[in-house]
Amino acid sequence: MAEETLDTASEHAWRAVLKGHALLVARLDADLRAHAGMALIDYDVLVQLSEAPRRRLPMADLARAMVYSRSGLTRLVDSLERRSLVTREHNSTDRRSWYAVLTGQGLAALEAAWPVHAAGVRAHFAAHADPGQARAISAVFGAVIADLAPDAAELRHFHPTG
Amino acid sequence: MAEETLDTASEHAWRAVLKGHALLVARLDADLRAHAGMALIDYDVLVQLSEAPRRRLPMADLARAMVYSRSGLTRLVDSLERRSLVTREHNSTDRRSWYAVLTGQGLAALEAAWPVHAAGVRAHFAAHADPGQARAISAVFGAVIADLAPDAAELRHFHPTG
DNA sequence: TGCCGATGATTGCAGGAACAATCATAGTGC
DNA sequence: GCACTATGATTGTTCCTGCAATCATCGGCA
Numbered sequence: 001m002a003e004e005t006l007d008t009a010s011e012h013a014w015r016a017v018l019k020g021h022a023l024l025v026a027r028l029d030a031d032l033r034a035h036a037g038m039a040l041i042d043y044d045v046l047v048q049l050s051e052a053p054r055r056r057l058p059m060a061d062l063a064r065a066m067v068y069s070r071s072g073l074t075r076l077v078d079s080l081e082r083r084s085l086v087t088r089e090h091n092s093t094d095r096r097s098w099y100a101v102l103t104g105q106g107l108a109a110l111e112a113a114w115p116v117h118a119a120g121v122r123a124h125f126a127a128h129a130d131p132g133q134a135r136a137i138s139a140v141f142g143a144v145i146a147d148l149a150p151d152a153a154e155l156r157h158f159h160p161t162g
Numbered sequence: 163m164a165e166e167t168l169d170t171a172s173e174h175a176w177r178a179v180l181k182g183h184a185l186l187v188a189r190l191d192a193d194l195r196a197h198a199g200m201a202l203i204d205y206d207v208l209v210q211l212s213e214a215p216r217r218r219l220p221m222a223d224l225a226r227a228m229v230y231s232r233s234g235l236t237r238l239v240d241s242l243e244r245r246s247l248v249t250r251e252h253n254s255t256d257r258r259s260w261y262a263v264l265t266g267q268g269l270a271a272l273e274a275a276w277p278v279h280a281a282g283v284r285a286h287f288a289a290h291a292d293p294g295q296a297r298a299i300s301a302v303f304g305a306v307i308a309d310l311a312p313d314a315a316e317l318r319h320f321h322p323t324g
Numbered sequence: 325t326g327c328c329g330a331t332g333a334t335t336g337c338a339g340g341a342a343c344a345a346t347c348a349t350a351g352t353g354c
Numbered sequence: 355g356c357a358c359t360a361t362g363a364t365t366g367t368t369c370c371t372g373c374a375a376t377c378a379t380c381g382g383c384a
Contacts, residue, residue, distance in 0.1 A: 007288065009297060010283070010284070010288035010291060011283070013287075016303035016304050016306075017299060020303035020304075020306035020310075021180075023310040023311055026229065027310055041370095059333065059334095069371065069373080071333085071335080071372065071374095072370080072372065075334095075370080076370095094379080095379060096332040096333070096379045121172070122172070125176050125302075125306060126172035126176070128301075128305035128306055129172060132298070133302050134174075135175075136299065137175040137178065137298065138174050138175045140295050141179050142182075143290035144185065144186055144286060144287060144290055145178065147289075147290065148185040148189055149181075203340095220362080231343080232364085233341080233343080233364070233365080234340080234342065236363065236365085237364095256350070256362080257362095258350070258362040258363070259361090260362085260363070
């Protein structure tokens, strides 16, 4: 039985994460919708593309980076394409694959949305975390990601050039 | 705004939380569905009720505790009631209000599901957090919750064998 | 080359979710 | 007590989302 016990510190931490995450995402999504005309999920697509080489990613890689289903991403990119924030381009090295590509309008929309989002994250998350706590959170969730998505952990922030 | 820069440590931490949370929730939900016959959202309802006095909560309080819409909760409790895990009871002090009440079957289902869930949280979250890190996460997300849901009841702990 | 399992993108479909409207009841001010 | 507003629960509606199926293409291998 003792082996099945989840220690209270970790359990408390996990439950705080669950609830805090839900509140934070609801707030950030509402802020973006109200002040930037896009949902948080749209913003996430634009951010991922903006950081990728040549501002494009194959659909499957984008879905993995976002922890999102490929079918959901198909429809999400449809929507962004209708709004001219993203376009699709053929991947000449793999004819099954399509790139989602950030447009100029998409980049402009992202740059307009970013201050709104950054202010929200700062006010409701960063304001409550000192540097040591931020490091702890990065370390723990980085390990969670490495555990549960080992191939994708470093995909976005680390592009070795060679 | 004077300072629009979101410092990189906080930004990195928040992005790790977003992705790690998504991966963790997907995994815990799949585990519960496979090995306990219920979804993570069902489990959350049962936990909340099990910890409440007399194992019952008004629908609105339960929705707030779960950060869930009231309409969604109506249908979720419908589903749990069909499976005899929860029942509704009149609240005699407020005739608009209904209690969601954990049944004996609901408690049994929760006790069967708990080891599955605890093992998942331990293996994929707690295993990556030392005590100091767990404390840091609790502190930060506790502050986030206090910021965004100031009137919400404090988090409680579930210990079914106790 | 030809076969065959794996992978990429999309679509059909079904379940899940929130918003707004609705109705009943509670609380407040007068 | 009465009017008015706020709150609790539900339902209608619409959108979101993922799974499974489908089709095209890739890559390994004989």
